[in-house]
Amino acid sequence: MRSDHRRFAEDVGAYLLDALDGRERRAFERHLRSCDECRREVERLRPAADVLPGSVEQVEPPARLKSALMAEIEPIRARRRRPLLRPVLVAAAVGLLIGIGVSQLGGDDPRTIAATVDEAMPRAGGILRIDDGSATLRLHDMPDLGTRRVYQVWLRHGDEMVPARTFEVGDTGRGQVGLRDIADADGVYVTREARGGAKLPSEDPIVSVPL
Numbered sequence: 001m002r003s004d005h006r007r008f009a010e011d012v013g014a015y016l017l018d019a020l021d022g023r024e025r026r027a028f029e030r031h032l033r034s035c036d037e038c039r040r041e042v043e044r045l046r047p048a049a050d051v052l053p054g055s056v057e058q059v060e061p062p063a064r065l066k067s068a069l070m071a072e073i074e075p076i077r078a079r080r081r082r083p084l085l086r087p088v089l090v091a092a093a094v095g096l097l098i099g100i101g102v103s104q105l106g107g108d109d110p111r112t113i114a115a116t117v118d119e120a121m122p123r124a125g126g127i128l129r130i131d132d133g134s135a136t137l138r139l140h141d142m143p144d145l146g147t148r149r150v151y152q153v154w155l156r157h158g159d160e161m162v163p164a165r166t167f168e169v170g171d172t173g174r175g176q177v178g179l180r181d182i183a184d185a186d187g188v189y190v191t192r193e194a195r196g197g198a199k200l201p202s203e204d205p206i207v208s209v210p211l
Contacts, residue, residue, distance in 0.1 A: 047114035118206040128209045133183040142169045156187040
């Protein structure tokens, strides 16, 4: 029903910022599988949400401040005032993305670039943080590949894909890889390879960060 779609559309920002509880998140993801419009909106805003953790220094808020904030939020959530919640979350994410984009245009390091992830992994995402010719690739919600395969990072130089490092994500779905000397690279990419790594990619990249 269209009214159901409107309700779920209002949850896009909260979903991307992990502000839904478990039941709400499962319901939204069921809707996402059958709604092209919401999927497009998620993909449009995902880069903004992905760069939020790496764009500012992470500071633990005072416990009293956190308690006071949650005391204000919970009654709103209980009344399901999504029309209020969604614009605030989305505006914050998009606004920060615009600010980061402007800083990148200036060409000053450090800078943060959102990764593009294969659509078969709708929850996965990440960022590449570049600082003085080196970089750190951080990914989240990546599937565990088990014992026979690993993720492998590649640096693209023109038409050549140069193997870098391999990594695993385990049960957490999170991976972090440090990369050196990427100043001349045209992009950073990730594929799934047999354990031990490969000399050439065996598949199209599932994570891409053009530079």
